[in-house]
């Protein structure tokens with residue numbers, strides 16, 4: 597009898613553990629404004645789980661949540677600076693303590709050096725690559741253990757991540773190789789920074805934009821991750837959101853953040869494929885195909 601009670605007690609504990617305590621959540625980075633904010637809004641309307649609006653600044657994030665509360669929507673706020681290890685660790689710890697599984701991860705946070713940035717070229721290249729490429733990779737790797745099987749990762753990419761933007765065919769084929777490992781990708785990207793320091797990047801066929809190299813590298817990472825996570829049924833896709841009217845484009849742009857949020861949200865809720873590079877109009881674009889841009893530097897072509 598005692599043994600029976602003992603067993604049933606643990607059975608009930610086990611049952612409640614497996615049925616009640618793991619909650620599925622969606623996480624959006626850089627969500628206090630612009631595209632990220634609109635993505636959170638649409639997820640709150642359509643996704644059945646908890647939605648995290650994250651922002652590197654507590655106040656800006658809190659204000660964004662208040663705005664959505666007024667619309668009757670209920671995102672959860674958490675501070676998250678993807679380029680800060682301590683902040684990433686705090687966020688991951690929170691997910692673990694809440695016993696949550698990430699079903700949807702949208703990597704949206706991003707910054708752009710404008711063309712008139714005064715910093716020296718080698719500094720810009722180093723910053724862009726090591727902070728932005730490395731931050732994205734490290735944040736994603738930190739969250740992976742908490743990704744739900746069958747989950748979805750959407751990375752907000754850019755037309756600058758298209759392979760055709762790198763002039764050298766030799767370098768393109770390295771980025772494109774299905775055998776490429778994360779270590780090799782990091783080494784390839786470091787060799788770019790070294791070439792910039794030697795003033796050799798144009799000769800070597802990298803082109804003149806660190807932004808392009810960082811976005812191409814992140815796209816290569818997206819496809820690598822897709823191959824790695826396929827056995828768990830996790831899909832990884834990237835989207836070029838269009839030339840979005842946001843602070844990043846200083847009032848320019850040809851698509852509202854609200855419209856630009858539609859394709860990423862559709863990919864997060866019901867992806868129609870994996871390892872895809874999707875344009876803002878919903879068309880899948882071959883990463884290694886011809887330049888698909890309708891706009892170059894904000895002008896129609």
Ligand SMILES: NC(=O)c1ccc[n+]([C@@H]2O[C@H](COP(=O)([O-])OP(=O)(O)OC[C@H]3O[C@@H](n4cnc5c(N)ncnc54)[C@H](OP(=O)(O)O)[C@@H]3O)[C@@H](O)[C@H]2O)c1
Nearest residue numbers: 626628630631677678679704705706754839840842843844
């Ligand atoms: N606008 C375009 O035409 C365009 C085109 C192609 C791709 N994209 C991509 O779309 C994404 C969203 O851009 P947007 O146009 O919505 O720009 P945005 O209005 O400038 O928003 C960028 C967001 O990222 C956040 N952020 C920056 N660094 C961060 C960090 N280290 N940790 C956490 N959050 C950080 C910003 O937070 P703060 O408010 O604290 O700065 C802000 O919330 C970016 O990845 C961008 O590269 C935009």
Ligand SMILES: *[C@@H]1O[C@H](CO)[C@@H](O)[C@H](O)[C@H]1NC(C)=O
Nearest residue numbers: 875877878879881888889890
């Ligand atoms: C969407 O944009 C891509 C890239 O510019 C273009 O090739 C495609 O024809 C467009 N599709 C539609 C339906 O407009």
Ligand SMILES: CC(=O)N[C@H]1CO[C@H](CO)[C@@H](O)[C@@H]1O
Nearest residue numbers: 679707708709723724727728
């Ligand atoms: C091109 C680009 O995105 N540069 C940014 C990389 O990240 C650092 C630090 O977060 C920013 O200062 C750069 O503007």
Ligand SMILES: CC(=O)N[C@H]1CO[C@H](CO)[C@@H](O)[C@@H]1O
Nearest residue numbers: 703705706732751752753814
């Ligand atoms: C292609 C691409 O890289 N897009 C973005 C993915 O998300 C990170 C931030 O989490 C951005 O820095 C990248 O630019």
